[in-house]
Amino acid sequence: MEVVNTVSALKALVAPLKNAGKKIALVPTMGALHNGHISLIESALVLADTVICSIFVNPTQFTDPKDLERYPRPLQKDLNMLIGAGCNILFMPDVQEMYPEPEQWYIDLGETEFLLEGAFRKGHYQGVTQIVKKLFDAATPDVALFGQKDYQQVLMIRKMTATFNMPIEIVSCPIIRERDGLAMSSRNIHLSETDRKHALILSRALQYVQANFRKKPIAELLEHAQSFFRNVAGLELEYFTIADGETLQPVTDDAGANVVALVAARVGTTRLIDNMILS
Numbered sequence: 544m545e546v547v548n549t550v551s552a553l554k555a556l557v558a559p560l561k562n563a564g565k566k567i568a569l570v571p572t573m574g575a576l577h578n579g580h581i582s583l584i585e586s587a588l589v590l591a592d593t594v595i596c597s598i599f600v601n602p603t604q605f606t607d608p609k610d611l612e613r614y615p616r617p618l619q620k621d622l623n624m625l626i627g628a629g630c631n632i633l634f635m636p637d638v639q640e641m642y643p644e645p646e647q648w649y650i651d652l653g654e655t656e657f658l659l660e661g662a663f664r665k666g667h668y669q670g671v672t673q674i675v676k677k678l679f680d681a682a683t684p685d686v687a688l689f690g691q692k693d694y695q696q697v698l699m700i701r702k703m704t705a706t707f708n709m710p711i712e713i714v715s716c717p718i719i720r721e722r723d724g725l726a727m728s729s730r731n732i733h734l735s736e737t738d739r740k741h742a743l744i745l746s747r748a749l750q751y752v753q754a755n756f757r758k759k760p761i762a763e764l765l766e767h768a769q770s771f772f773r774n775v776a777g778l779e780l781e782y783f784t785i786a787d788g789e790t791l792q793p794v795t796d797d798a799g800a801n802v803v804a805l806v807a808a809r810v811g812t813t814r815l816i817d818n819m820i821l822s
C-alpha cells in the first residue's frame with residue numbers, strides 16, 4: 544500500500560492510472576478503523592481497479608470541540624487493517640494542507656440538511672460536504688463508498704455532487720454490526736461496560752420497529768420504540784423517527800416504499816446513531 548500525505552503526491556499517483564483507463568474508488572474515513580470501514584474497502588475492491596482510503600479527522604464537521612479532541616487516532620492499527628484488506632493507496636493529508644486559510648463554505652443542501660443530525664449538530668453537513676468536495680477534487684474517483692450508518696450523510700453527499708455536476712457514483716454500503724446488533728462505530732471505544740449494554744437499546748428499538756412495520760400504526764411503533772429509552776440512567780434519546788428515505792420527513796401510516804427508521808442517543812458521554820431500512 545502506498546501512503547501519501549499531500550494532494551500533489553496523490554494526484555501524481557492517480558493521474559497515470561486514470562490515463563491507463565483504470566477505475567478509481569475512494570473510501571473517505573476519519574480513521575480508528577473497524578470492520579465497517581473494511582467492508583467499504585472490500586466493496587470498493589470489487590467495484591474498481593484501485594482503491595484509495597483517506598483518513599482525515601475533519602475539524603469543520605465537529606460541532607463539539609471535546610468530541611474532536613478525543614476522536615481516536617490509532618494510526619498503526621489502521622495501517623495494518625488497510626494493508627490486510629488490500630487497500631492500494633492511503634491518503635492522509637494534514638489540516639494545514641486541507642485548510643491553508645480559514646475559508647467560507649456554504650452550499651444549499653436543501654431542507655434535509657437541518658433535520659435529525661443537522662438539527663443536533665448545527666453546520667455538520669456543511670463541514671462534511673466541504674471536506675468531501677476537497678477529497679473528491681484530490682482523488683478524482685469514479686466511485687466513492689459510504690456507510691448507510693450515516694444515512695443522512697449519504698443524502699447530503701449525493702446532493703453536493705449533483706450541485707457541482709461531479710461525475711462520481713456514490714455507493715451506500717450496509718451497516719456492519721457487532722454480534723449482538725450494535726452498529727460498529729469508532730466512538731464505541733468510549734463506551735463503559737454499562738454504556739455498552741445501554742448502547743444495544745438503539746438497535747433493539749430499531750429491530751422492534753422493523754419487525755412490526757405495517758403491522759401496527761406508526762404512532763404506536765414510535766411510542767413503544769421511544770419507551771425503550773425512558774428511565775435508563777445515562778441514556779438520553781435525541782430522536783427516533785420513521786421517515787421518508789429521501790426527504791427524511793416523518794411518514795404516516797399510508798407511506799409507500801422507501802421508509803427508514805433513524806435514531807440518535809447519548810450513551811454516557813458518547814453520542815451514537817443507527818438506522819434500519821423498513822421498506
Ligand SMILES: Nc1ncnc2c1ncn2[C@@H]1O[C@H](COP(=O)(O)OP(=O)(O)OP(=O)(O)O)[C@@H](O)[C@H]1O
Nearest residue numbers: 572573574579689690692693718719727728729730
Ligand atoms: N458499522 C458500519 N458499517 C458500515 N459502514 C460504516 C460503519 N460505521 C461507519 N461506517 C462508514 O465508514 C465511513 C467512515 O466513517 P467514520 O470514519 O466516521 O467512522 P464511524 O465508525 O462512523 O465513526 P463515528 O461514528 O465514531 O464517527 C462512513 O462512510 C461511515 O458511514
Ligand SMILES: CC(C)(CO)[C@@H](O)C(=O)[O-]
Nearest residue numbers: 571572573601671674693
Ligand atoms: C465522510 C467523512 C470521512 C468526511 O469527513 C466523515 O463524515 C465520515 O467518516 O463519515
Ligand code: BAL
Nearest residue numbers: 573604605667693696
Ligand atoms: N461518521 C460521521 C462523522 C461524524 O460523526 O462526524
